[in-house]
Amino acid sequence: MSKQVLPILDAGMDVSGAACCAPLVCEPLSESEAAELAPLFKAIADPVRLRLLSLIACHEGGETCVCDLTAAFDLTPPTISHHLKVLKQAGLIDSERRGTWVYYWINPAVLARMSALIGPASPALAGTA
């Protein structure tokens, strides 16, 4: 692949050290932060990509062959490949060719960062409707 994967998630922003409160409800997002984070959510803001991510995450061994993913949808292989590319460019998944087949696995750190961003400021708020 000639185009390089964008380093949307780097060491600059920690994931595990989210501590108590979500960034989103602590202080307003800056324009650049929002511009950096929006593509991550856009990557999973599609039914097909959401299911792809779920299928890859749930698969035993933590990785899934593209052929298994393609079989789960009523879509053509190029379309699945396109969606996988979107997820990969967002940094949500990674892939490797191993012989005939290509395997994909998820990058939990990016998902964890997204989850922490929109997560409740305190556990008490989670149940408040």
Place this chain on the structure above:
Amino acid sequence: MSKQVLPILDAGMDVSGAACCAPLVCEPLSESEAAELAPLFKAIADPVRLRLLSLIACHEGGETCVCDLTAAFDLTPPTISHHLKVLKQAGLIDSERRGTWVYYWINPAVLARMSALIGPASPALAGTA
């Protein structure tokens, strides 16, 4: 408003009882679940809406006047109004007119559900890059 707000989040799926693991990494999302969840992420998959949500969530008192939101962007009032409508139809925020101004506040339950969905299966995974 003639169009009714879609009940994307209802009592059918609990939020606080997510227990240990995120739905996404426990078992694959069904087609209908994905179709139901994707619009929620699509609603926040935009830099402007992400900042709007953040501004509303961070504002003291928990609610914000539209005039304050409009002032924070280089966009025309109709555009801000459009984004607020998208967030409202997704169930992420709610609003009320009080005299001259309209106030918006966030619905933490929907955000919490989304966070739980993509959240790490176990705390140990969060730090794994």
Place this chain on the structure above:
DNA sequence: CGCCTGCTTCGATGAACTTCTAATCAACAG
């Protein structure tokens, strides 16, 4: 009542996105 301000709706336009078919690349079997 008449006007003004705050916010929303309407209609249009240009960009982005999803999906397809056709073609190409990569690995393996005969």
Place this chain on the structure above:
DNA sequence: CTGTTGATTAGAAGTTCATCGAAGCAGGCG
């Protein structure tokens, strides 16, 4: 080497989306 299968890329068609200007609605003030 040649053919076959798995996966991606290229290009195109149809749809959705973000944004704007103009117009409309709601509430307060003189």
